[in-house]
Amino acid sequence: MKTIPYFPGCSLKDTATPFETSAQFVMEKLGLALAELDRWNCCGTVSSLTSDDLMHHLAAVRNFVRVQDLGETELVALCAMCYNTLARTAQRVNGDDADRDKINQFMDRESDYVGDVKIVHLLQVLRDRIGWETLAEHSTVNLNGLNVACYYGCTLVRPKSVGIDDAENPTLMDDALEAVGATPRAFPFATECCGTYQVVDRRDLSIEHSFRILQSAARTGADVIATACPLCQHNLQEAQRELSGMENIRDLEIVYFTELLGAALGMDPTALPERITQSLQTTAAAQADQGGN
Secondary structure, rough: OOOEEEEOOOHOOOOOOHHHHHHHHHHHHHOEEEEEOOOOOOOOOOOOOOOOHHHHHHHHHHHHHHHHHHOOOOOEEEEEEHHHHHHHHHHHOOOOOHHHHEEEEEEOOOOOOOOOEEEEEHHHHHHHHOHHHHHHOOOOOOOOOEEEEEOOOOOOOOOOOOOOOOOOOOHHHHHHHHHOOOOOOOOOOOOOOOOOHHHHHHHHHHHHHHHHHHHHHHHHOOEEEEOOOOHHHHHHHHHHHHHOOOHHHHEEEEHHHHHHHHHOOOOOHHHHHHHHHHHHHHHHHHOOOEEHH
């Protein structure tokens, strides 16, 4: 089986383990295993945007050196925030000899980074290396009847220089889920901010932002919201809990897009969110009734 180096990031080893587990299952089913990067370290979470602050890019570059030492030039990220941080650092140091030289001088116990590692998101791998037709062919479970609102948030599509899709009207996640039979539901808040780290000291602000996203998705008739960001998943889920029971608020399960793909490719239902398994059971029952008639 072919392998590709992948960067898990901190959340996927703690609060977002279902994201990693389902992604690994999906990729193995498709014949391209995710090989966890040896000795990886935190990406730094966010990269500095100031021109004189190079050291905040050091954590990301250390991971690039690990990839380089493997003889590889591509690194896959799952978490949208990790992808954004790694991609922006690569964009800066790959194209600036002076910055790269400064970092190499600081990393006196590492191999010199030569500046050729490319950061890609798993959705790009699915589109460009696997293809939607192949993804559909490997689907063994029918997701027909499952309405999904794909929430991209900020860091997958902004800034444009590292965004994986159009910042105003992205469709990459929708295309992946449509390939396995789900029904994407477009909604206007798909790329709005959920409040990100404001949840730490301005939880009210995060709840407000997340409420608008949840409400917008619910109005489309979506059964679940799919995301690629552990922080977005957390904020939306927390808002869901706080607002549960309010009038005109319909509960939506917040899942990772890889969990939906995993369901379609035959992942153990007991390892999947309840709303997904409920939908699968409902669809199976409806198909059985049609068969009996």
